[in-house]
Amino acid sequence: MAQHSSKGARFQAVTANRLSDGEVVYLTADNQWAETFPAADIADGAAAGEALLARALPADFELHVLEPYLFEVLQDGAHFKPASVREIIRAAGPTVRLDLGKQADAKQES
Amino acid sequence: MHKDYQLVKDGALCQDEWHYSDDETALSDAPTIISLTRLKAEAEVLRARNAKLGVRLLADGNGKTKLGEDVAELAPYLDMLSLVSIDFPTYRNGRGFSAARILREQFNFDGELRASGDVLHDQWAMMRRCGITAFELAPTVSLEVFTKAMDELSEAYQPASDDQRGALWKRHA
Amino acid sequence: MYRYDEFDHQLVGERVTQFRGQVERRVSGELSEDAFKPLRLMNGVYLQLHAYMLRVAIPYGTLSSKQLRMQAHIARKYDRGYGHFTTRQNIQFNWPALDKIPDLLEELATVEMHAIQTSGNCIRNVTADQYAGAIDNEVEDPRIISEIIRQWSTFHPEFTYLPRKFKIAVTGHDNDRAAIKLHDIGIVIKQNELGDIGYEIHVGGGQGRTPFIAKKMADFVPKAQLLAYLEAVMRVYNRLGRRDNSYKARIKIMVHETGEEEMRRLIEAEFAKIDASQMLSVPQAEADRISAYFANPAFAALPATSAAMETAQKQDADFARWVRANIVPHKQDGYAIVNISLKPIGGVPGDATDVQMEAVADLAERYSFDEIRVTHEQNLVLPHVRLDDLKTVYDELQAHELATANLGLISDTIACPGLDYCNLANARSIPLAQEISERFADLDRQYDIGELKIKISGCINACGHHHVGHIGILGVDKKGTEFYQISLGGSADENASIGTITGRAFTEETIVDAIETVVTTYKDMRQDGERFIDTYRRVGLDPFKERLYA
Ligand code: SF4
Numbered sequence: 001m002a003q004h005s006s007k008g009a010r011f012q013a014v015t016a017n018r019l020s021d022g023e024v025v026y027l028t029a030d031n032q033w034a035e036t037f038p039a040a041d042i043a044d045g046a047a048a049g050e051a052l053l054a055r056a057l058p059a060d061f062e063l064h065v066l067e068p069y070l071f072e073v074l075q076d077g078a079h080f081k082p083a084s085v086r087e088i089i090r091a092a093g094p095t096v097r098l099d100l101g102k103q104a105d106a107k108q109e110s
Numbered sequence: 111m112h113k114d115y116q117l118v119k120d121g122a123l124c125q126d127e128w129h130y131s132d133d134e135t136a137l138s139d140a141p142t143i144i145s146l147t148r149l150k151a152e153a154e155v156l157r158a159r160n161a162k163l164g165v166r167l168l169a170d171g172n173g174k175t176k177l178g179e180d181v182a183e184l185a186p187y188l189d190m191l192s193l194v195s196i197d198f199p200t201y202r203n204g205r206g207f208s209a210a211r212i213l214r215e216q217f218n219f220d221g222e223l224r225a226s227g228d229v230l231h232d233q234w235a236m237m238r239r240c241g242i243t244a245f246e247l248a249p250t251v252s253l254e255v256f257t258k259a260m261d262e263l264s265e266a267y268q269p270a271s272d273d274q275r276g277a278l279w280k281r282h283a
Numbered sequence: 284m285y286r287y288d289e290f291d292h293q294l295v296g297e298r299v300t301q302f303r304g305q306v307e308r309r310v311s312g313e314l315s316e317d318a319f320k321p322l323r324l325m326n327g328v329y330l331q332l333h334a335y336m337l338r339v340a341i342p343y344g345t346l347s348s349k350q351l352r353m354q355a356h357i358a359r360k361y362d363r364g365y366g367h368f369t370t371r372q373n374i375q376f377n378w379p380a381l382d383k384i385p386d387l388l389e390e391l392a393t394v395e396m397h398a399i400q401t402s403g404n405c406i407r408n409v410t411a412d413q414y415a416g417a418i419d420n421e422v423e424d425p426r427i428i429s430e431i432i433r434q435w436s437t438f439h440p441e442f443t444y445l446p447r448k449f450k451i452a453v454t455g456h457d458n459d460r461a462a463i464k465l466h467d468i469g470i471v472i473k474q475n476e477l478g479d480i481g482y483e484i485h486v487g488g489g490q491g492r493t494p495f496i497a498k499k500m501a502d503f504v505p506k507a508q509l510l511a512y513l514e515a516v517m518r519v520y521n522r523l524g525r526r527d528n529s530y531k532a533r534i535k536i537m538v539h540e541t542g543e544e545e546m547r548r549l550i551e552a553e554f555a556k557i558d559a560s561q562m563l564s565v566p567q568a569e570a571d572r573i574s575a576y577f578a579n580p581a582f583a584a585l586p587a588t589s590a591a592m593e594t595a596q597k598q599d600a601d602f603a604r605w606v607r608a609n610i611v612p613h614k615q616d617g618y619a620i621v622n623i624s625l626k627p628i629g630g631v632p633g634d635a636t637d638v639q640m641e642a643v644a645d646l647a648e649r650y651s652f653d654e655i656r657v658t659h660e661q662n663l664v665l666p667h668v669r670l671d672d673l674k675t676v677y678d679e680l681q682a683h684e685l686a687t688a689n690l691g692l693i694s695d696t697i698a699c700p701g702l703d704y705c706n707l708a709n710a711r712s713i714p715l716a717q718e719i720s721e722r723f724a725d726l727d728r729q730y731d732i733g734e735l736k737i738k739i740s741g742c743i744n745a746c747g748h749h750h751v752g753h754i755g756i757l758g759v760d761k762k763g764t765e766f767y768q769i770s771l772g773g774s775a776d777e778n779a780s781i782g783t784i785t786g787r788a789f790t791e792e793t794i795v796d797a798i799e800t801v802v803t804t805y806k807d808m809r810q811d812g813e814r815f816i817d818t819y820r821r822v823g824l825d826p827f828k829e830r831l832y833a
Contacts, residue, residue: 020310021380022334063312066330072763084763085711086702090332094703096631096713100363100378101333176527201321202404204444208522211441216556230321232301239440262301265290267434268510269562270441277290278434282568 009072011080012049013040014056015090016065024090024102025065027056033065036102037091042073042080115226115246121260123253128164128193137161143195146179149187157190164193166226169205181209188217196242198227207240214241214271235260241271284347284654285430285576287395294438295392298399302326303385310382323381325405325443326388327398331706334378338401339391343411343429343453344372344657348644351655353394355640361387366640368625368633370697370748371450372410372657373401377704405443406436406517412454412461413658416577417666419614422472423480425453425461427574428509431565435510442517446524446532449517450489462659462775464488464497465751467534468516473503481505486516486546487538490745494781495535498543500550506570508554510563515554523549580652580667585617589670602677604726605688610673619670621651623663623680624687624695628724632698632716633661642683650676659748660697660736662690692729693737693802694720697748701741701758702765708741710758710765715739718795723802732802735815738773751775753816754801755782756794767794771801771827772819783824785831797831804830 014027025033026040034040043052049070056068072083082088093101117126128141133148141162149156149165156163165187171178184194194213196206206225213219224244225237234245234256247256266274287295302322309319327338339354346354354374358366361383362376369375379387391397400407409432411425412418432451436442442449452461455472463469469485481503488497504512516534524537531540538546557563596603611620623643626632635643647655647665650672656664668676680686689695696719699705701712716739723729738752749755751773759766766788773782789797802815804827809818819827 017330017334019316020382022330022378024333062315066316085765086332086708086763089702089711093333094713095711096703096717171527176525177523180522202444203526204404204442205522205526207441207444208518212518212522215560230318232322232325233444236438236440236443263294263297263438265294266440267290267294267437268439276435278431278565278569281288281290281572282566 009049009070009083010044011073011075012043012052012070013037013073013080013082014052014068014070015040015087016056016061016068019064019066022066027052027068031055033061036106037082038079040073040080043070114249116249116251117224117244118247118253118256119222119224119244121257128162130166130195141192143193146183149190150183153187153190162192163190164195164222165191166195166197167206167209168197168199169203169209170197170199178205181212184213185217188219191219191221193222193224194219195224195226195246198225198229198233200228201230201233207236210237210240210242211271231255231259232262235263239266239270239272239274284345285342285426285573291395291434292392295395295397295399298326298397299385299388299392302388306381306385321403324402325400326384327401328381328384329402329706331377331700331704332702332708333704335381335384336704337376337379337384337387337398338369339374339376339396339398340401340408341372341374341396341657342433343409343415343426344413344659345415345426346655346657347394348648348653348655350394350396351640351644351647353391353396355637355644357387357390358637358640365634365636367631367700368635368657368661368663370659370661370699370746371408372413372659373408374657375700377700399437400443402448403443404445404447404449406439406445406449406451409433409436410450410452410461410466410659412456412459413656413664414460414611414620414666415455415656416579417613417618417620418456419612420457421455421614422474423455424574424577425455425470425472426577427570428470428472428482429453430573430576431510431570432513435513435563439517442521445517445521446526447529447534449520449534451513457777459775459777459779460658462748462751462779464777464779465490465494465748465775466497468513469497470509475503479505482509482512484512484516486550487535488779489533489535490748490750491533492530492743493536493539494745494750495539496779496781497535498538498546500543500547507564508558510565511558512550512554514557514563515550518557519546519549519553579615580654582615582618582667583669585615585669585671587616589617589673592670592673595674599674601681601686601688602674604730605677605686606673608688608692608730609686609690613667615667617670619668619673621665621668621673621676622658622690623665623685624689625662625685626689626695626716626720627684627687628694628720629717630684630720631713632696635663639683639685642679643685646676646679660695662695688726689729691734691736693723693732693735694729695736696720697736697738697752699740699747701739701747705741707744708758709743709760710741710767712739712741712747712756712758715756715758715767715794719798722795722799732806733814735802736775737798748775749773750781751779752782753819754798756798759788765791767791769794769797769801769831771824772816774816785824785828787832800830801827 139161143164268276471483485497651665696716698712698716702708740747755770770782
């Protein structure tokens with residue numbers, strides 16, 4: 001799981017999978033779990049990252065999400081994007097089935 | 111030693127007449143469970159002791175050895191033992207299942223076999239099938255939950271240490 | 284095919300009820316994820332990148348039409364309209380919701396299937412030669428003993444929490460299609476001079492981080508003693524196998540560290556004790572009952588050739604090519620073994636849609652005595668098709684994009700799910716398989732290259748069998764970017780070998796060119812009639828290395 005690591009990253013966000021259906025979710029600024037990456041709260045610096053992850057770990061989240069962890073994100077102009085291929089794929093869906101996953105929902109909405 | 115478990119023996123909650131002792135404390139006449147290390151070191155003396163003796167078999171080397179204690183090490187002492195407490199350090203470590211069957215089926219041990227340590231809900235019934243008769247359960251487990259778990263699977267495919275014969279044999283009984 | 288009796292039905296039913304209870308307790312918060320995870324894994328439920336994944340066991344790779352139709356139904360109702368056939372002859376669903384899985388399993392149980400022991404450190408689904416019962420010169424149908432092993436190993440009270448997972452494969456044929464030497468236990472069915480059936484046992488093969496070819500532990504275990512022998516191997520392993528390091532916990536490491544001789548001695552000593560009790564010899568009547576399920580279907584007496592087929596071959600060049608590539612001779616005159624490639628050019632290896640599964644189920648029902656097989660190379664098989672029906676079957680397959688004529692060729696790639704789905708992945712596997720098949724799309728070019736097995740894994744766990752690919756590709760990760768390592772000279776058959784890594788890894792952009800370089804090198808050097816693996820074994824790694832890193 002080498003792609004799991006976010007060591008040395010400046011910007012980080014927290015992700016997990018939802019208990020009921022495994023959907024990829026992101027921790028938002030108001031401590032909700034959102035289904036899309038742009039809604040994720042971004043921490044700047046290692047200490048902020050730790051604090052962000054700490055918000056994800058309270059026991060009541062156990063009931064809603066699985067295995068929250070930090071991952072690296074990169075600043076891209078005014079926006080952020082996941083750094084690793086793994087997180088890009090989690091945020092979008094399988095690259096071999098563009099009709100499935102979040103990328104497909106996004107298409108339907110637009 | 112403080113007991114952080116409740117004992118279920120032959121399907122019923124009961125008072126545990128046994129206690130665990132460390133390797134230093136002098137042994138009383140009460141039924142006592144000691145370590146294999148102590149058993150080996152003091153076997154001569156212990157043989158002369160006129161009280162019930164049990165041993166705890168540790169499945170895990172705790173980083174000191176790769177394997178932990180092997181059931182074969184008990185063979186020279188079986189006549190002294192009324193109980194073997196088989197340690198299941200985590201639910202993942204299933205060495206104790208083999209230890210139990212070897213004790214029952216190859217060493218013909220007929221004393222108490224108890225499971226101690228971290229045990230999962232659906233492992234209880236498997237332990238019973240391997241010849242374990244007593245269970246040290248977390249205080250939070252109710253007897254109803256335990257009893258129900260024991261009956262979740264009513265048949266077995268294979269023989270083990272209990273009297274179920276297994277489907278492959280039973281179909282043509 | 285084996286049919287459940289009341290025992291099987293009851294046990295599988297009870298297991299579903301048990302799991303339903305566990306899921307309810309998890310969702311209500313009574314069970315923590317730590318407590319629940321081992322329970323869901325024992326029932327084949329993984330958490331992957333985008334969702335849960337359910338792995339359903341296909342015992343020894345045999346399915347009835349009804350069972351395959353159920354997979355189509357599950358794909359439609361609980362998933363996104365497709366399933367993925369794996370290198371362990373199982374099927375995986377990529378998107379089921381946790382709270383619906385008990386219902387799914389209940390429906391699955393109605394066709395005598397389950398997801399028990401498809402994960403966890405237990406004895407996994409037994410795999411076997413996909414041509415069982417159809418190929419000529421088979422000693423005995425491997426599914427008979429596989430079914431007995433399935434039953435013996437299901438909910439085994441002693442061997443459900445082993446040091447690591449445990450895989451058993453069986454073949455009854457000299458040509459090994461089940462990769463038995465790459466399993467924890469590989470079984471070859473043999474007949475001795477007296478005409479008795481017994482088993483040659485190989486122990487300690489495996490892939491993953493440290494690949495090993497299994498060592499032959501016994502030449503001939505008599506039929507009645509097989510379960511005692513297996514129980515002996517399992518007990519030695521459970522009792523003395525390492526648990527201190529999960530990378531060293533497979534039995535292959537134990538065999539390697541203990542030494543072949545000592546391992547044999549331990550097994551034989553335990554075997555003598557277990558066998559003495561006679562507790563594990565299956566009653567003859569029960570063995571007979573199980574073998575009867577695998578008796579020959581009612582084959583018709585037919586001539587060895589078919590005029591209809593020959594005419595069609597002359598008229599339709601595509602059909603002729605498909606016959607040449609995907610059809611294997613059957614033991615019965617007038618019949619053929621039909622391989623259905625799940626590797627269309629540019630497709631996802633091993634994936635089949637609900638509609639495709641239904642089409643294959645229909646064909647099996649009409650033309651193959653209701654039977655389908657799944658291969659570890661991620662294809663399907665109709666084991667008993669009349670030569671006279673081949674053209675009809677072909678046309679129907681063609682209509683569903685299931686008639687790619689590439690069996691055993693460069694585009695018949697094995698690929699694990701990789702980073703598109705898998706939580707453990709370092710790199711993607713599927714896009715690579717797609718690009719390679721597109722690069723070599725031209726079938727004539729593929730025939731010219733000849734037998735060439737490319738196998739791709741997205742991480743060192745080696746689900747895509749890269750160690751035993753003629754060309755193996757392993758995805759590695761460098762700081763969140765994908766790289767690919769090539770190995771050459773692996774093989775999974777009766778002459779099994781582990782491939783050798785060529786050198787430094789290639790980027791996503793250069794890997795397909797590198798594969799083409801390997802193929803060109805082979806073509807430049809091959810002598811008459813040599814397959815890739817023959818040339819490689821003759822010339823070794825160096826000429827390939829020179830060209831790759833020139
Ligand atoms: S080889 Fe690795 S990436 Fe591929 S399916 Fe197995 S665990 Fe996942």
